[in-house]
Amino acid sequence: MLHCKHLMLAGRLEVGKTLVFQNERIGRKQIRALLALLVDLEDFAPGRAVARIGQGDEALFVKRYRRSMKPWWKRILRRPYQSPLRNEAMLLARLQALGFPAPEPLLYTESRHPRFHQSLLLTRFLPGVPLAILTGEALLRGAHKALSLLAQLHAHGIAHGDCNPYNFLVAEQAYLLDFERADDFSREAAIDDFKKIMLRLRDLGLSDQVLEALAARYASEADSPVLDARAILAELQGLSVVRKPTRWRPPQQLQGLL
Numbered sequence: 704m705l706h707c708k709h710l711m712l713a714g715r716l717e718v719g720k721t722l723v724f725q726n727e728r729i730g731r732k733q734i735r736a737l738l739a740l741l742v743d744l745e746d747f748a749p750g751r752a753v754a755r756i757g758q759g760d761e762a763l764f765v766k767r768y769r770r771s772m773k774p775w776w777k778r779i780l781r782r783p784y785q786s787p788l789r790n791e792a793m794l795l796a797r798l799q800a801l802g803f804p805a806p807e808p809l810l811y812t813e814s815r816h817p818r819f820h821q822s823l824l825l826t827r828f829l830p831g832v833p834l835a836i837l838t839g840e841a842l843l844r845g846a847h848k849a850l851s852l853l854a855q856l857h858a859h860g861i862a863h864g865d866c867n868p869y870n871f872l873v874a875e876q877a878y879l880l881d882f883e884r885a886d887d888f889s890r891e892a893a894i895d896d897f898k899k900i901m902l903r904l905r906d907l908g909l910s911d912q913v914l915e916a917l918a919a920r921y922a923s924e925a926d927s928p929v930l931d932a933r934a935i936l937a938e939l940q941g942l943s944v945v946r947k948p949t950r951w952r953p954p955q956q957l958q959g960l961l
Contacts, residue, residue: 724792724811729825734810737825740959741767747952750819754955755828762828764806764954770820786813786822787883794861794882795826801859804852804878831874833951835867835907843913846904848877850917853896854924861885862892866899868907869951894930897921901939911940 737756746752750769755762768788792811799807806826813822834845849871856863856879863870864884872878886892901914909917918932 720812720814722810722812723789724796724808726807726809729810734812736959737765737810737823740957741765741823743957745955747955752955753952754957756957756959757828763809764826764828765957766824768822772815772817772819784820786820788822788824789813790885791882792824794885798859798861798882803855803859804876805882806878806880829872829874829878829880831872831876831878833869834871834873834877835869835903835951837873841873842907842909845871845873845877846909846913846917847920848873849900850921851924852877852879853900854921857888857893857896857929858925860888862888863896864892866896868900868903888929890929894935897930897932897935898939901936902942905939 740756741754744752744754744765744767746769750771752767754765756765757763766788768786770784770786789811792808795805795808798805806829808824808826810825811823813820815821834842834849837845849868852871853863853866862885863879863882864886865881870879870881872880901917904917905911905914914936915933918936922932
């Protein structure tokens with residue numbers, strides 16, 4: 704269910720709260736419980752926090768982003784702000800309808816406070832380990848699952864936009880995460896996705912022979928390939944990855960029930 708309305712859940716300092724996405728199973732009681740739990744949420748980077756709520760199969764995952772609200776005379780000189788979490792919530796709802804292995808979206812809200820804009824995204828917690836921290840045979844198996852997922856995503860008409868190994872979660876089944884930069888498919892965006900994941904996998908130590916097998920895996924998942932995976936892989940010979948510090952952190956653990 705997708706809808707947009709104002710909620711009467713504002714605190715004394717809150718200007719307004721808008722509910723953009725809500726699963727039928729999440730009601731006012733659950734929203735109030737969530738907001739109470741988030742009092743203990745800590746930022747892992749400026750304006751960004753992630754947490755796991757509860758344990759086991761019923762665990763939930765929450766993202767909270769905050770952006771400073773500059774004075775009005777600065778705001779009018781730029782485009783209206785839209786949180787990347789809103790884009791992710793809408794894409795996850797679309798992927799849920801397609802049966803694609805990605806987080807199940809439950810709730811997305813936005814609120815404006817005197818000093819900042821806040822957005823919250825609640826999804827079901829998924830088991831697994833990020834592809835980026837696997838090694839050996841586990842990395843090899845996970846990489847094959849990752850390229851298969853990427854091909855399926857492109858076949859659904861979506862480009863990921865941030866295709867790095869931290870955004871592939873590997874367990875018995877693999878999942879694709881973090882659709883903040885995702886957009887409708889284009890050949891250029893698909894090539895960017897493919898190049899990024901292949902360069903990062905090479906940086907993790909996978910050989911050229913393994914990368915060729917992964918390119919073949921990508922191509923085999925598409926009925927009508929939109930790009931020549933082997934040719935693009937050949938273009939990457941000699942290119943290097945500038946290793947940047949990742950902002951990925953294990954989620955904070957919050958105790959409570961919704």
